[in-house]
Amino acid sequence: MTNSTSRDIMSQMSVRYRPYFNLSPLFPLVLLFTSVGVAPVRAASVGAPECAAASTAEFLNSRLAFWQQRLNLQDWKLSVSSSHPSDLKPETLGNIHWDKDNKSAVVHVLAVSDYKMACPAALEDMELTVVHELVHLTLSPLRTSATNRTDEEHAVNQISDALLKLERQHRAHETSPVALIQR
Ligand SMILES: [Zn+2]
Numbered sequence: 001m002t003n004s005t006s007r008d009i010m011s012q013m014s015v016r017y018r019p020y021f022n023l024s025p026l027f028p029l030v031l032l033f034t035s036v037g038v039a040p041v042r043a044a045s046v047g048a049p050e051c052a053a054a055s056t057a058e059f060l061n062s063r064l065a066f067w068q069q070r071l072n073l074q075d076w077k078l079s080v081s082s083s084h085p086s087d088l089k090p091e092t093l094g095n096i097h098w099d100k101d102n103k104s105a106v107v108h109v110l111a112v113s114d115y116k117m118a119c120p121a122a123l124e125d126m127e128l129t130v131v132h133e134l135v136h137l138t139l140s141p142l143r144t145s146a147t148n149r150t151d152e153e154h155a156v157n158q159i160s161d162a163l164l165k166l167e168r169q170h171r172a173h174e175t176s177p178v179a180l181i182q183r
Helices: 027-037 039-047 053-070 119-142 149-172 177-182
Strands: 012-017 077-083 092-099 104-110
Touching: 012 119, 012 149, 053 077, 053 119, 092 119, 104 119, 119 149
Parallel strands: 077 104
Antiparallel strands: 012 092, 092 104
């Protein structure tokens, strides 16, 4: 569409900025609110996975597959990879590189070992990064050289937060062993 001169195979990119970590005195309050509202139910019913490398990768792959289907992105080849801060832009939690010609994309998320929060909360935040980056991918056909990236980021934050809240409300009501196995 646009006459990009980029020769990168990964021709497009978006990053997810770190919102509140160690920056806002409100963050513990936000975390507390989240915990009271949703997290304990989910942790108890789903059985939050351990944060060992293997189970974290399994968790991320399963959530990627879920959101890929939910966002109707099955025609894309997607993968997710944990990244250390040195591989991400400063103050970001992840990014996505996509190649629209090959319909392939890689989501990078901050590695669980680099999170300062406890394991279940870290995994939940990593899932938010996955959703966030996939929303960027969903909106990517709209992007032009004139796109205001700040506006895009704001919209992506709102959409991904809303999607994940809905999904977590849904999960919180799934308490049967069958639901647990299907995950
Ligand atoms: Zn973003």
